[in-house]
Amino acid sequence: MNVEFINPFLTSLLNVTSTMAMMELTPGKPQLKGHDIAKGDISGLIGMVGQQTKGSMSITFEEGLILEVMNKMLGEKPSNINEEVSDLVGEITNMVTGGAKNLLGEKGYNFDMATPVVVAGKNHTIAHKSKGKKLLVPFTHESGNAYIEICFEDT
């Protein structure tokens, strides 16, 4: 996998949060997964399968951030993560992956998306089990952090 393949996911998340929630997240430097691990309170995960590749993507949010996204998008701020927040994370996962799929398709890198799964639980960690490189981008915002992680392996 090319290290640049993380960028369409990064761009796509920034687009989704800025257009839908009017929030500007600050992306950190894309990195090969090493010290940093994706850790948060709610995550959207999705599988991707193409003819020459397969992989997985996760977006992980700290509670403070996703509740603020909910507030900015829907005008209501629940006191904690509930089913509506979970549905929102599922939608964001689909939108971000769909956006990245289009950008990567233009470069001749094609895959189909599975359906998303959302995991909720205080301080959970995510580990992608793939033979390929694992790429991570941290995002910061005054209300909390987020992480995107992807990996693809050749089939």
Next chain:
Amino acid sequence: MNVEFINPFLTSLLNVTSTMAMMELTPGKPQLKGHDIAKGDISGLIGMVGQQTKGSMSITFEEGLILEVMNKMLGEKPSNINEEVSDLVGEITNMVTGGAKNLLGEKGYNFDMATPVVVAGKNHTIAHKSKGKKLLVPFTHESGNAYIEICFEDT
């Protein structure tokens, strides 16, 4: 999705745990997801994509059960969930889905598997975001419970 499609996953998990860990899990009744939710301490998730379908599968374990599986398979029982346990859950996820894929393929229901992702965190919950039916099977064992959940939707 046919409700019977959960059975190959159920069979496949029982095969894996009985042959590799010499442990007999007791499956509960397969059910459309309603009251029960998959809740546990470590989960393996995987996406599935076929020409006419896409979906997701999760296996969720309570800590006591997965540590006992680890003990029976590798002769060592860590005091809590660590990276080796996480790798084991990734392997089990691949094996169970691979086994179910073969069984479903014999019935003409074909899909490709993405790569698994493992989530660790006390008492997390899993929500599959799919338009299709969500099917769940609980498993019990004296050392803890497990859940398989799958959903497929037509593309």
